[in-house]
């Protein structure tokens with residue numbers, strides 16, 4: 039069970055992030071999640087939206103370079119040690135984490151961790167074995 | 181077995197070649213002194229008379245001429261023979277201003293066609309071949325040059341001229357063309373069209389002689405693979421004669437200059453100083469056998485390297501590299517010569533689009549160079565590390581090519597300024613020449 043994340047290339051210049059979000063909101067696209075990673079001269083913005091196809095079309099029309107990646111969304115309780123446990127499971131199974139970020143849920147004391155690993159299927163199985171729940175794209179948007 | 185059109189000339193000793201060059205240069209200088217007022221005036225300005233030119237070693241004493249001189253002297257100013265001795269003109273496809281018109285006597289045509297014949301034989305041509313010439317005919321030298329060379333070799337010559345791809349392919353299959361002569365871009369287009377029509381197994385091509393525009397090794401491999409041929413480069417310019425000033429042999433590592441007719445020099449484009457063999461600089465030609473339109477030290481603006489390394493084909497004439505750029509575009513950054521075409525080569529090799537801009541600046545009295553490259557979907561990934569790694573590879577690739585560090589900046593597609601649809605390749609903020 040994976041969710042689709044859109045990654046977008048952004049130049050590291052003032053206003054580029056603002057222009058980017060304005061481009062999406064101008065087309066009525068809501069961001070469910072956004073995370074920014076920066077190198078010295080460029081950045082990669084990762085977003086999760088409800089209609090992936092529509093968002094990618096809008097971005098390409100606006101000359102953005104983007105790609106769609108399957109990532110895992112894991113339910114995480116807002117309590118001590120929960121994140122460490124998830125990372126521990128991945129480590130024990132030899133799965134590398136490329137990056138991760140948290141997003142909120144509608145549920146009380148719950149969050150989702152978006153995790154990009156090198157092997158989605160293996161990570162999914164490992165989580166399942168340890169009773170850690172991954173959610174699909176539609177559940178994430180609820 | 182390597183074959184030659186004129187083995188005694190093409191494989192002559194270096195001493196013999198120099199002897200020919202010295203003898204012919206001395207005669208040519210005497211000729212232009214007597215018959216072309218502009219040359220005489222230029223020599224007098226430098227305090228020279230023909231007596232100062234005794235051998236090839238004295239060539240560097242003579243002044244240069246360039247395209248502006250040719251335009252100024254249009255149409256008859258550089259003519260060294262009476263018009264009644266001339267039988268042909270050819271002209272450049274200049275896009276701006278006055279054209280350049282070159283004149284030929286029958287003897288000039290004869291020698292030019294010999295040069296083209298050498299190229300065709302080097303590409304494996306014999307009198308059993310069908311030579312398909314789809315360079316343009318007319319004022320452009322491509323068609324007439326290869327056509328004449330093909331006759332000399334004794335090939336069945338198909339004077340197709342350019343265009344009408346349908347007819348080109350039809351003749352190629354019906355008449356069994358074995359050697360294709362055209363621009364590399366048209367060869368690539370023909371290859372695509374042949375594959376699209378599924379007639380690859382009906383063509384008998386074995387070699388191609390492609391010139392008149394810049395092309396890359398990648399393009400060569402692509403054409404060779406698609407058409408199942410060997411693709412040879414040929415170089416020339418109307419001012420000097422036309423195609424066949426130099427041509428590639430089986431080694432495909434540079435083009436042998438026909439040194440019995442043309443003396444090649446490499447100079448520093450800024451100072452005019454002659455550079456030693458192996459150094460990169462502007463190519464200069466002197467035509468020592470031309471009767472009607474001899475040029476002495478003509479600056480081609482093409483940036484090349486000459487090599488006298490022994491060639492496996494047995495030819496002894498000096499080899500020139502493909503033009504690496506134009507001296508008009510040359511930048512000097514931190515004392516190093518930088519050509520936009522070098523940067524373009526690195527970008528293409530690493531999979532980037534050729535949408536780039538070079539920004540040169542001077543910060544704290546030190547030159548800086550930045551290459552802005554438009555990001556492409558192929559080069560992008562969701563991983564910062566992966567993109568940063570590619571960026572680093574580009575920096576090292578540029579360092580290896582240019583010999584200096586260039587900062588790389590990845591930018592959004594279509595963000596590089598274009599004027600009238602053409603990208604501005606170089607922004608020099610140093611104002612060195614103002």
Ligand SMILES: [Zn+2]
Pocket residue numbers: 429430431436491492493494495
């Ligand atoms: Zn050779």
